[in-house]
Amino acid sequence: MGEGVQPGEHLTGWPGHVWLEGRTIVHMQEEQERPTHMPRGPAKRTGPGFLNPAMAPARTRSVMLLADALEHDWLVKDGRPIRALDALCATGVRIRRWRNEIPGPLQQRLRITANDLDEFALGWAARSHELHPPSTPVQHEAEDDRHGQKSSAVFDNGLHFQRLDARMAMVDAAYQWVDLDPFGSPIQFLDAALQSLSRTGVLEVTATDTAALTGSSASSQARRYQAKGIVDEYAHDDAVRLLLATVATTAARLDKVVTPLLALFDGHHVRISLLVKTSKSEATAIGKSIGWRVRTEGAPYQFVQHPTPEQLPKASGPLWIGPMWHKDIAGRMTEDMI
Numbered sequence: 480m481g482e483g484v485q486p487g488e489h490l491t492g493w494p495g496h497v498w499l500e501g502r503t504i505v506h507m508q509e510e511q512e513r514p515t516h517m518p519r520g521p522a523k524r525t526g527p528g529f530l531n532p533a534m535a536p537a538r539t540r541s542v543m544l545l546a547d548a549l550e551h552d553w554l555v556k557d558g559r560p561i562r563a564l565d566a567l568c569a570t571g572v573r574i575r576r577w578r579n580e581i582p583g584p585l586q587q588r589l590r591i592t593a594n595d596l597d598e599f600a601l602g603w604a605a606r607s608h609e610l611h612p613p614s615t616p617v618q619h620e621a622e623d624d625r626h627g628q629k630s631s632a633v634f635d636n637g638l639h640f641q642r643l644d645a646r647m648a649m650v651d652a653a654y655q656w657v658d659l660d661p662f663g664s665p666i667q668f669l670d671a672a673l674q675s676l677s678r679t680g681v682l683e684v685t686a687t688d689t690a691a692l693t694g695s696s697a698s699s700q701a702r703r704y705q706a707k708g709i710v711d712e713y714a715h716d717d718a719v720r721l722l723l724a725t726v727a728t729t730a731a732r733l734d735k736v737v738t739p740l741l742a743l744f745d746g747h748h749v750r751i752s753l754l755v756k757t758s759k760s761e762a763t764a765i766g767k768s769i770g771w772r773v774r775t776e777g778a779p780y781q782f783v784q785h786p787t788p789e790q791l792p793k794a795s796g797p798l799w800i801g802p803m804w805h806k807d808i809a810g811r812m813t814e815d816m817i
């Protein structure tokens with residue numbers, strides 16, 4: 480196990496309910512209700528170590544996307560390893576699913592770090608990993624860190640657990656894949672996550688502050704996202720586009736450009752996955768992909784770069800107005816992959 484993280488000899492409530500998510504056995508705490516076969520919507524949060532079954536489809540897409548990156552070499556070339564960080568891993572279901580469900584031959588190229596501040600959740604994750612190890616055993620050395628120093632990370636059967644503030648974890652090392660799945664808004668973690676990424680990397684972000692993103696809480700939206708919403712039939716799509724625009728502009732400040740791979744509103748959260756590259760010139764041009772949605776007479780809406788004073792009352796933005804999905808990559812992600 481990683482430094483300071485033990486499988487937890489005396490984990491209160493262990494083993495809880497046993498549940499199968501994807502092809503991975505997970506343990507849910509006793510006080511959590513057993514989910515239905517297709518859990519939807521906001522599940523009640525029950526404290527440290529809570530596993531939200533409604534996020535299972537988002538975790539499945541993450542498994543498929545990472546598998547696609549490894550298989551089709553669009554993130555790193557020549558069979559080189561991918562260093563992936565789940566910065567807020569809680570009970571470690573996503574990272575355990577990466578290890579269990581990505582095809583065996585690709586596993587040796589994955590270096591997975593699981594981070595969370597919550598000791599109980601990490602103990603639960605480590606115990607689950609120990610009891611249900613990945614079907615393909617994985618042993619490898621840690622990569623050198625971003626300063627060229629030998630990393631002291633210890634990988635136990637393919638997973639390195641660590642207990643740090645996520646921002647410290649991301650400042651500390653460079654990754655090609657960072658997952659941010661906080662409670663509520665991801666804003667406080669975005670800057671560190673983007674700085675943690677290598678010159679080319681993937682950032683996956685969950686946001687559950689949908690009242691702010693849709694504009695149903697106008698003050699939170701203005702404060703957190705500097706945007707103005709309209710709560711109508713486009714509000715969910717606007718929420719996704721607002722999060723994309725927020726990551727894109729934060730990235731541009733760091734000379735990075737984003738390309739959305741997958742982006743959707745799913746029940747009670749927004750989830751976006753982006754390819755992030757360092758490129759000053761492309762980052763400068765990002766403004767072309769940011770604009771406003773104007774509701775118009777005779778047509779449902781149009782995207783404009785800047786609304787006129789007359790259009791403003793019927794406009795929401797600024798939002799991402801470019802493509803939200805990567806045609807080739809998303810096109811390969813079918814049910815057959817799982």
Ligand SMILES: C[S@@+](CC[C@H](N)C(=O)[O-])C[C@H]1O[C@@H](n2cnc3c(N)ncnc32)[C@H](O)[C@@H]1O
Binds near residue numbers: 530534571597643661
């Ligand atoms: C929504 S949960 C993560 C769920 C998890 N990704 C999953 O799929 O089950 C958010 C997690 O963030 C952790 N957390 C909150 N603030 C943190 C911080 N500053 N640094 C590290 N972890 C933090 C919490 O302990 C909690 O486990």
